Amino acid sequence: MTDLSDPPRRPLQAPAQHLLMLEQRALFEVSALLASAPLLRMLGRGDRHPVLVIPGFTASDDSTVALRYLLRSWGYWAHGWGLGSNVGPTEEKLAGIRDRLDALHARHGARVSLVGWSLGGLNARYLARQTPEMVRQVITLGSPLQMVQGDRSSASGIAERLERLFDPAFVEMADYERGPLPVPSTAVYTRTDGVVRWQVCLDVADATHENVEVRGSHAGLGFNPAVLYVVADRLAQPEGEWQPFQAPPGLSCHYPKPESWEPDRRH
Secondary structure, three states, X not given: OOOOOOOOOOOOOOOOHHHHHHXXXXXHHHHHHHXXXXXXXXXXXXXXXXXXXXXXXXXXXXXXXHHHHHHHXXXXXXXXXXXXXXXXXXXXXXXXXXXXXXXXXXXXXXXXXXEEEOHHHHHHHHHHHHOHHHEEEXXXXXXXXXXXXXXXXXXXXXXXXXXXXXXXXXXXXXXXXXXXXXXXXXXXXXXOOOOOOHHHHOOOOEOOEEEEEEOOOOOOOOOOHHHHHHHHHHHOOOOOOOOOOOOOOOOHHHOOOOOOOOOOOOO
């Protein structure tokens, strides 16, 4: 846990306007996915364990159709969250996602891997802390893990209109202040994120928690072939034998050396 006597870090502003404009690159990432889909489908067969995919803020399961299609082609039981639009951590949504995890765990008789995009990653980590016995690992895509009151994102205006509905306990502190996640995790981020500051997408890296940097946009993370390779690689690990991600030979240029969240740094 963090030393609460430490002075708070300065608030982070939303990403620069030019980065928000560059979010249009997501269209190119979708095109790259279409071009690389035949190769991605050849990544191997999974062990058929269940995977719950959670959409980002204001998005629904429609945004993760392509990701879930690939997960099924790799040999996993891929499921959407089934709760409509992700309008934030309301009591209704948090209870619904907990029920969804309970149902999938019971149906498959196995621990569930969680893949969360943006806010969906915060939902995933919430589930992992609540019921670690049901969760195999967590993979987050551009999720603002360390965002606190006062920090801004490109979606802050919408969030502020809805925050009166949010569960206060969900948003009261940064993720690192809650201590290490009780299951292995991978936090994927991009420095050119136009929605949230890339720094707040970092986890505190250690033996079972890692950050993986990619090149791309926030809106395209669920379509970016480099991201999808990371997801496939992480899910393919045998349960109980988690190891940090290693870029394959010839593709290391797509994975810059990642950073780690450092609570004492002023970011």
